[in-house]
Amino acid sequence: MRVTFFGPPGSGKGTQAERISEYYGLEHLSTGVLLREEIRSGSELGEIIRDTVESGRLVGDDIVNREVFGRIADVEDFLLDGYPRNIAQASDLDGYLDDLGRPLSGAVFIQVPDEEVIRRLTGRLVCACADGTRHSSGFEEGDICPECGNAFVRRIDDNREVVDNRLRQYHSLTAGLEDYYRGRLLSVDGMGSVEEVFRKLREALRPWA
Numbered sequence: 001m002r003v004t005f006f007g008p009p010g011s012g013k014g015t016q017a018e019r020i021s022e023y024y025g026l027e028h029l030s031t032g033v034l035l036r037e038e039i040r041s042g043s044e045l046g047e048i049i050r051d052t053v054e055s056g057r058l059v060g061d062d063i064v065n066r067e068v069f070g071r072i073a074d075v076e077d078f079l080l081d082g083y084p085r086n087i088a089q090a091s092d093l094d095g096y097l098d099d100l101g102r103p104l105s106g107a108v109f110i111q112v113p114d115e116e117v118i119r120r121l122t123g124r125l126v127c128a129c130a131d132g133t134r135h136s137s138g139f140e141e142g143d144i145c146p147e148c149g150n151a152f153v154r155r156i157d158d159n160r161e162v163v164d165n166r167l168r169q170y171h172s173l174t175a176g177l178e179d180y181y182r183g184r185l186l187s188v189d190g191m192g193s194v195e196e197v198f199r200k201l202r203e204a205l206r207p208w209a
């Protein structure tokens with residue numbers, strides 16, 4: 001199975017992508033994680049993209065495509081999380097995979113209304129361990145993660161102004177993927193508990209497994 005997950009920021013796609021990849025044995029590639037790691041590493045590329053990511057705008061297609069293609073070139077089954085994020089990326093990805101003779105099985109759209117996105121993102125804390133996406137529950141800002149000893153913090157792009165920006169980018173650029181993937185699209189309601197959404201996704205994805 002080769003699949004991409006998209007949806008508004010805070011739709012739970014990262015959490016679900018992690019679980020679904022483990023369940024179906026897929027390589028999980030999150031461009032958000034990848035780009036944040038690049039920034040944390042202090043690399044030249046990290047410095048180039050820092051402002052863009054921290055203000056909630058999209059990083060250039062050429063940069064993101066190059067990072068993704070390099071990582072999926074030899075991978076049979078994968079789950080892309082947060083990529084593609086616009087029609088140009090989607091079309092470049094299709095072209096690349098067609099050349100490899102390994103087309104995408106399809107795309108999964110996780111739907112969550114804007115009010116819920118704002119509620120989730122402005123209230124969430126993440127832990128700096130591993131890939132920086134581990135979410136806290138029942139912890140306060142500054143509490144220490146029992147798994148790695150790092151503090152729980154607010155993601156720099158989770159403040160209200162940047163969240164509004166990310167939502168605008170989502171509606172103007174990413175939401176169009178729903179049309180682009182028509183005919184190979186699964187839409188799943190992202191409201192409900194992590195367990196409920198995970199169950200719905202497992203069932204929806206069975207035909208592609």
Ligand code: AMP
Nearest residue numbers: 031032053056057058059064082083085
């Ligand atoms: P995420 O963790 O998916 O919410 O992504 C965090 C940020 O990384 C986004 O707000 C963008 O700045 C950047 N980003 C992630 N994926 C992409 C992509 N496919 N294209 C461009 N920018 C991206």
